[in-house]
Amino acid sequence: MSRLGPDFLPRAIATIALYPEPRSAMLPILHLVQEQNGFLTEEGMAHVAELLGLSQAEVYGTATFYDMFFTHPVGNYLVSVCTNIACLLNGGYELLEHAEQSLGVKAGGTTPDGQFTVEEVECIGLCGNAPCLTVNWRFFGDVTNEGFDSLVGDLTAGRLAETVPPHGTLCRVRRTVGLEAAAAVESTSVPELESGERS
Numbered sequence: 001m002s003r004l005g006p007d008f009l010p011r012a013i014a015t016i017a018l019y020p021e022p023r024s025a026m027l028p029i030l031h032l033v034q035e036q037n038g039f040l041t042e043e044g045m046a047h048v049a050e051l052l053g054l055s056q057a058e059v060y061g062t063a064t065f066y067d068m069f070f071t072h073p074v075g076n077y078l079v080s081v082c083t084n085i086a087c088l089l090n091g092g093y094e095l096l097e098h099a100e101q102s103l104g105v106k107a108g109g110t111t112p113d114g115q116f117t118v119e120e121v122e123c124i125g126l127c128g129n130a131p132c133l134t135v136n137w138r139f140f141g142d143v144t145n146e147g148f149d150s151l152v153g154d155l156t157a158g159r160l161a162e163t164v165p166p167h168g169t170l171c172r173v174r175r176t177v178g179l180e181a182a183a184a185v186e187s188t189s190v191p192e193l194e195s196g197e198r199s
């Protein structure tokens with residue numbers, strides 16, 4: 001499925017309604033496409049353009065600017081190994097090399113079974129637990145080679161299904177309170193002045 005389907009389209013429409021300008025909802029809507037499809041398909045991006053009243057080029061230009069969006073298929077598990085300074089000093093490159101050897105794929109590549117994509121990334125903000133990585137943007141710190149192999153085993157066996165959602169899922173908890181479209185419009189409108197307040 002490439003266009004937003006029945007599980008995602010209502011969420012997209014509700015999100016668009018939160019913004020004064022539909023185009024402001026582009027990033028969250030692109031994340032919905034990626035959550036549904038695992039990456040940004042051409043048809044999915046065309047649907048976003050349609051929903052926001054934009055050209056496909058505008059959507060594509062934005063999507064390709066950000067590291068978290070993929071316009072090509074990636075594995076079920078996106079393994080992002082940090083090699084920035086704290087991790088570099090604590091074995092980040094050795095961990096990346098081990099990940100490549102262990103999974104049999106170079107950084108940027110995907111295993112033939114489509115399970116794992118490995119990438120090298122800049123600081124992910126877990127410097128105190130270097131070397132570290134994320135899997136589908138969930139953090140794992142102080143990762144040894146043995147720990148990496150154990151992590152891969154757990155992922156493959158589905159033992160971390162509660163911790164690591166499918167690639168593209170930013171959050172599995174849905175907001176049930178707080179900002180709503182009508183409330184957003186009210187809060188941005190200029191309140192009526194009482195007659196005594198008029199000059």
Ligand code: FES
Nearest residue numbers: 082087123126127
């Ligand atoms: S340098 Fe690796 S998390 Fe900051």
